[in-house]
Every structure is written in structure tokens, then in C-alpha cells.
Amino acid sequence: MDNSNTPIIEAKNVWKEYGDHVVLERLNLKVMQGDFISILGTSGCGKSTFLNMLLGTQAPSRGELLLDGKPLSSEPGPERGIVFQKYSVFPHMTALQNVMVADEFEMSKVLGKVWGSSKGELKDRAMAQLERLGLTQAANKYPAEMSGGMQQRLAIAQALMKKPRILLLDEPFGALDPGIRKDMHVLINDIWQEQNLTIFMITHDLHEGFKLGSRLWVFDKPRFDPQEPDRYGSQVTFDIPLNASGQEDIIASLQAKEQKEVA
Known part of the structure; x- marks a missing residue:
């Protein structure tokens, strides 16, 4: 891990809006060199939008997204692979x-x-x-x-x-059979350790999210208006170190929420 005090990626009050549709709001996040962030959240909660902003194919509507303390380029760069x-x-x-x-x-x-x-x-x-x-x-x-x-x-x-210094993974193993997926988990973990990459990985698999990486983010809407569902955006409602205790309780809570939404 890099001992520098400057985050490789920092979001300062970042919002993403499309007209009246608020996708993401008030993101304040710091990621250090060598972090591996697994990202969970329901479909449409803004996970891929956030990844696209990191890649440079989309820009924040408000706020700042910084790379090494400087504004992130509005175009994809060689320091970011996807x-x-x-x-x-x-x-x-x-x-x-x-x-x-x-x-x-x-x-x-x-x-x-x-x-x-x-x-x-x-x-x-x-x-x-x-x-x-x-x-x-x-x-x-x-x-x-x-x-x-x-x-x-x-x-x-x-x-x-x-x-690249940053690797962006948008559900990279979702289409693979379980056995192959397991092998890919070992491979990506080895590459992360060997190259000291900073990784952001979107997944819909709870156990994959908790298995891979050093931190888990959950994107969700802390505020919701049923009359105006687009009025509020998602935030990172959980930022969990993956060596923390009580993970099984958190998994159970997220599974219960997921089942409720499906129902």
C-alpha cells in the first residue's frame, strides 16, 4: 500500500443528474492507492454511472472528482483500465x-x-x-x-x-460459470497484490463482494419520495473494511433488503 496521505481518488460532494433525475448525490469518498473496493447495490442505483465517471466517459454534474488531488481528466487515460x-x-x-x-x-x-x-x-x-x-x-x-x-x-x-494504476471492473465475472468464476477470483486477487493496483469492482453477488477486496461499498438511497422517485440520488450508505467483524450480520441484512425489493 502507498503511504502517501493523498488519496488516489477522492470525491468531494459529487452529484450526477440528468435533468430532474438525480442519480447520485453528496458523494464524499477517499480511496488510497492499493485499495480494492467491491461495490454492491440494486440495479439503477448509480454504480455504473460512478464507474463511468472514474473512467472519464461521464463528468459529475456538481462537485469534484480528483485523481492524486487534481481534477480527474474528462477523457479515459492510460492510468485507468476497464x-x-x-x-x-x-x-x-x-x-x-x-x-x-x-x-x-x-x-x-x-x-x-x-x-x-x-x-x-x-x-x-x-x-x-x-x-x-x-x-x-x-x-x-x-x-x-x-x-x-x-x-x-x-x-x-x-x-x-x-x-494502469486503477482497474475498473464492471461485473466482470457475472457471465461465467461458478467454477471458472472461482478461478477468476484467485487470478484478480493475485494481480491486485502483485501490481498494487487500486481496483473498483461492481458486483451483484453479495458473497463475491465480501470475498474480494479490502473495502465494500453499498450504493443506496437514504432518502426516497414515492411521489417523486427521481428526486433523490444514491449515496454510499455502507463503507465496510473487509476484515471487520460482524460481516455475516451485514450480509443477512443486505440479503433481507434484496429479497424485500424483489418481492
């Missing part, structure tokens, strides 16, 4: 080409064409990423020839290629 639930890889490219493509594009803007030693160095780095993710044998395969778990590992290799 993995979605649906395998966000290019179907017409091999695994190796998928991992190389972003860097190849950036280099081509400077060099005009990537070839020779530059191309070789890029290929070596891409192969090292595939090896770390257990995909060496799949380097020349297309996504359609790969299992769901392999495609998701490929998406993670893509996201890590630029050596």
Missing part, C-alpha cells in the same frame, strides 16, 4: 492482436507504422501479458475459438497492457 461483463475484445483479431492493438495504435500515431524492433518489443510485452493470464497457447486464436473464461482473461490482459 473490464466489462461482456467480453470487450475484438472478434476479428487474435488474442495477441487484441492485446497489442491499443499500444500499436498509439505508436502508429507517432511513428506512422510500427515495425522492426518496436513491433518486436510490443509483441514480447503482449506475449508476457498473455503468459501471466494463462493464455500463451491461445495467442493465435480468435475470441470465438475461446471459452468465456478465456475471453474474460483476454479482456483483463488488454486492460493491464498499459500498466
